[in-house]
Amino acid sequence: MDFRNKTAIVTGAGQGIGFEICRQLAKHGATVLLNDIDKDLSQKAADKIRTEYGNCISVPGDCGDISFVNKLVQQSVAETGHLDIVIANAGITLFGDFLSYPADSLYRVLHLNIAGTFFLAQAASRQIRQQGTGGALLFTSSVTGHQAHKDLAAYSMTKAALEMLAKNLVVEISQYGITVNTVAPGATLTERTESDPNYASVWSQITPMGRPATVGDIADAVLFLVSDKARHITGQSLVIDGGWTATSPSPF
Template identity: 75%
Template sequence: MDFKHKTAIVTGAGSGIGFEMCRQLAHHGATVFLNDVDAALCREAAGKISAEYGHCFPVPGDSGHEGFVNELVKAAVEQTGRLDIAIANAGITLFGEFLSYPAESLFRVLQLNIGGTFFLAQAAARQMIGQGSGGALLFTSSVTGHQAHKNLAAYSMTKAALEMLAKNLVAEVSGFGIRVNTVAPGATLTERTTTEPDYEAVWSRITPMGRPASVQDIAHAALFLVSDQARHITGQSLVVDGGWTATSPSPY
């Protein structure tokens, strides 16, 4: 996959899946604008990728806010003159029982997971339409948008919503050459999940392929969806879960 002369934005990319998406994009020639709400982590992550491949710039800030998202797109375009790929990867998981789930937690999840994705897609699409050269939008969904998972009612709801947003935008932006898809990771080994006791052992046992995903597994799927090889794929969700949603055994 060749991303030379292409500009990409990835939100929530200071670590984990988002970081690997940025790393792979840069490896294949893209100029990448890496966003994370943690300013120090954002700069450190971009620095690592720049040292390895070059062309990765940190843009710290909260991608759950429309004003910042607009500035993020503006920053990318000011430096490179264009925007070709926008990946809305930022999201927050706040576990809690449905019957006692607090309003504050619900609105935080909605603002970032849905609001941040919606407004990044909107700002990116406007820029792509202005360029007249099309582009690719990608949202990070989850297997929990397909299968019920205890204590994740709010999070799961937002992930299912992102997949519907991608489908709906097909009717809005296809005429401008813009594709919109989602990637839905299953259990994945990241800096966060590897700190959970028995995470890898449990998900290795209940995943048909015998292990949870690596961040590379998810990033490779994401890069395909935003690449020219997927130029006739839009409005789709690609589940990357080692077969878990086919059988769906509970980790509890």
């Protein structure tokens, strides 16, 4: 896929799925603004991609902060003159039993996962509308937005909300040539999940395809959905889980 002359924002991209999305976009010619709340992680990730492919700019900051989100969009335009693709990948997972789940944890999850994505999509859509060139938005959901998962009531609620947000935005922004979709990854091998020595073996046993996803599996789907090849696909959610939601055995 060809992303030359495209400018993309990817949030929550210091490592894992977000990093691989940035890497693949840069590989295929895009100028990428890589965001992560961890300044050092963001810079190291951007440096690595720039050394390998070029065209990657570190923009550290908190995507739950509306003023930062607006500045992120403004910087993309300052760098290249336009914004074409926005991938709202930043999110937080706070496990906890529903009956004792604390209010501060709930508000943190809602603030970043829902409000952060909402206002990034809003700022990006305004910019793309002004350009008159069309573009693509993509939100990172989760299989937990489709299937119940122990101790993830708050998180799964936000992920289901993102899928409804994408669907609703179809009636709001399609007229400006903007597509909006979500991907819902299942178990995926990342730096965080691989810190659990049992993660890969457990999920390999309960995933019909016999293994958890790699970050490349998710990035491949994302790149398709934000490419010109998917210009007539909008309001959709693509589950990428090796068939787990079809059977849904618990890992516990």
